[in-house]
Structures are given as C-alpha cells and as structure tokens.
Amino acid sequence: MARSAVLSILLTALMGVAGAPAMADDACVDFKWDVSRERALFAGPATPLSAAADTKAAPEMLLNHLYEVSLQPQEKVAFAVTPGKKNPRAGSHAGLLTFTIPSNGSYRVAIDMPFYIDVVSNGALVAATDFQGQRGCASPHKIVMFDLAGSRPLFLQLSNADPSSVRLTITATPARKY
Numbered sequence: 001m002a003r004s005a006v007l008s009i010l011l012t013a014l015m016g017v018a019g020a021p022a023m024a025d026d027a028c029v030d031f032k033w034d035v036s037r038e039r040a041l042f043a044g045p046a047t048p049l050s051a052a053a054d055t056k057a058a059p060e061m062l063l064n065h066l067y068e069v070s071l072q073p074q075e076k077v078a079f080a081v082t083p084g085k086k087n088p089r090a091g092s093h094a095g096l097l098t099f100t101i102p103s104n105g106s107y108r109v110a111i112d113m114p115f116y117i118d119v120v121s122n123g124a125l126v127a128a129t130d131f132q133g134q135r136g137c138a139s140p141h142k143i144v145m146f147d148l149a150g151s152r153p154l155f156l157q158l159s160n161a162d163p164s165s166v167r168l169t170i171t172a173t174p175a176r177k178y
Helices: 003-018 020-026 036-043
Strands: 047-050 067-070 093-099 105-111 116-121 124-126 128-133 142-148 154-161 165-172
Touching (some): 067 093, 105 116, 116 142, 124 142, 154 165
Parallel strands (some): 047 067
Antiparallel strands (some): 093 154, 105 142, 128 142
C-alpha cells in the first residue's frame, strides 16, 4: 500500500477518535426545550444530600443548585402520597426531599438517569405538564416540568431508581418568547 494511502487512513481514524466526545455530547443537545441552564448546572460540582425515608426528615433543596442525592431502599420509604409509578422493581431506591418556590410558575426537575419523579403539594400529586429524556445523555438525562403554585414547602418524591444515588436540580422554566 502506498505511504500516502496509509497516512490518509491513519488521519481518518484519528479524526474519528477526536470527534468521539463531540458525538457523545450530541446526545445532550436534542432536547425540545432550551436546557442550557440545566446543562451548565450539571457541568459543575454537585452538593451531597441524603434523601429522607419520610416527610418529617426530608431535607430542603435550593432551586438552581445541583445535588448528588443518596437514596434509600424503596421498601423503607414512607411517601407523602403513593407514587405515580406504583409497581417498583425489586431492589429499587427512593427518597423524599422538600423545596419552596419564590413564585407561581412552571418548574423543571432534571435528573441524570431514568426513574420516577413526583411533586406533592397539599397532600396530592401534581400532574406533570411535560417531560422528555435523552438516551445516552446524563447531563441531564430526563427533565419533568410541573406548574406549581404557592411558596409552601413542596415534596419531591424520587422512586423506582436502580442506583442508590442521583444527580438532580430544580429550575424555573424560562419565560417563553413569542
């Protein structure tokens, strides 16, 4: 084989390897919403936080902050209300957190892997208004949107998770431009 052909093959192979990280990042850019704030939070350090097994011990989360949340075995968690996903897989993990919002509006919960997210207000599940996820992306993997009202503490219920920890953040949804 001619030397120039060998060099051409090697250069093509090296370009493919150099482009691999960009291809992995491509999995994170196909969200239908602008998720640049969530992506920026996931690019930074996460604060460790342990989710509680009951509402009385639920730690408070701050908005616009990334957390690495340690979860409990799901069978040990006493949820505020029955989770929307009622049939957990064997060995699943779960936990409870609380948060407040500064004003009524739309908020997004972003996580780095697939599992179930519920928000509880006044003893009832708040219906998600939208959600999406991206296979192959963990920064974030899944985002669920909720319309929330009031500044009272709300509960975030995490359930049906395989791993015992998850990275997550809660952000206000940016105002839509028409």
